[in-house]
Amino acid sequence: MRETDTNYTIRNVKKALELLEKLAESSEKIPLQSLADGIGFSRNKTFRLLATLIEKGLVERDSITGEYQLGARTIALGRKLADSSNLARHTREILREPTDGSNLVTYAHPIMENLARKHDEAVYMTVIKDNEVLFLNMVDCDRLIKAQPFIGRKFPFFTNAAGKVMKAVESWDLLERICRRDDGRGSQPDLEKLASELQEIRVTGVAVDDGGLGDGVISVAVAVRDYAGKVIGAITLLAPSFRMLAERVEHEIIPSLQEGASLLSARFGYLPA
Template sequence: MDREKSSYAVQSVENALDILEVLADEIHDGTLPYLAGKLGISRNKTFRLLATLEGRGLVEKDEWSGNYHLGVTTVELAQRFLRNISMIKHAHPVMESLARKHDEAVYMTVLRGSEVLFLDMVDCDQQIKAESFVGKRFPFFTNAAGKAIKAMESKDVLEKYFHHRRKEIPNQLGLEAELELIREKGVAVDIGGLGEGIVSVAVAVRDYAGKVVGAIAMLGPSFRMVAGRLENEIIPSLCEGAEMLSMKFGYAKM
């Protein structure tokens, strides 16, 4: 491979990515000697890299021919990426409308394990505002988006989660009660979880099967996100926006 290497690149990671690129580009599956020659590294090093990738499901080896090809995990990653892109495409116009209406930052978020990933944002024009959280992950219980999504999981799933993670969550009983209330109201509000003085409000978004696929959230400083404004302006707008976005994903409220 003749690609120029960055001075900060980790060589083994570069080689592993090169293997994936070769397997993705080649019509025929790669043998160990072929891949080693293509990358210009020893067969022993190539074998170790392939074994690591195989362990993560990114590469698979045919038992009969000994040839390597891309594994099923690469397909899953690609599908997840495309789902996120599709979600952003559908969500962005709704987010822009909410941001213009209330002049506060609006985010599209998804749950990854027990963490919330902030996928996309439409910022506000306010002079005082929080830093961008796009691309960042936070424990679900630290913000409204995570709570809005997690609250919609079945009680059995939540019970199992709390049983295995009880040592990781401060005030578990309080969180369980809060999630139950969010499930009833359909909206989550968090104060201070993402930083001192930051208020987040969120409503879950569903797909055609009724499955929660993410949450649309609005963030702002506490001196602007006061109770009266939340109840009378922001929460009704977020509920309407989440319903509109859910309809774009094929959800039909019964």
């Protein structure tokens, strides 16, 4: 009996690993029957295995279609494996810091769409590249009057909310050296004012900037973190200043961006203390 139980357990573990492999190989969500056929298991047994994997965060089930995909926990496990192994440096960077935009854009886009629809303003996914903010992806609004698109453009981090919220966690000595460099564009901030602003951002976790990206343009940003708490990007909303009244920013936009950033951070395994 003991040997039979052991064999049964080993078979289930193997089938569970096969399920994870099937889900990892597909860029689309997979229905239950296809997964069952793929691993040669009955529909009921496959469902029970998937339920266990969902409980552990390794698999997610679409509440509408009932289809399955890899869960956020697999991302965190992949990064931890990369940190503790001798994988090539470029592989570690892709896993630990998804600023190439692949996973970040994929996971962020539905959240950005919800925010853009809710507030009818342009929402961006932004990342840091060489101490500059890169506006990586955008969901635009339907308004006639709006800020010009910034998709694909880079700006010094201290000129906008996204850069400030992503850099606020870094040491001031490093930031001061960066800000004092001559970037060829003559853009150097007021260091005393910037230091005070970053200190406030560290406390609130939110950055608001007026005019840094152009006259009459206000940007609001909240940082996105990975499993280790590292800032990997920022969800950023841009709009003309005449629509960004203080009450609207404080009571509508900031809470929405915080919620969106929390959801996205959770996809990358972040668990706030």
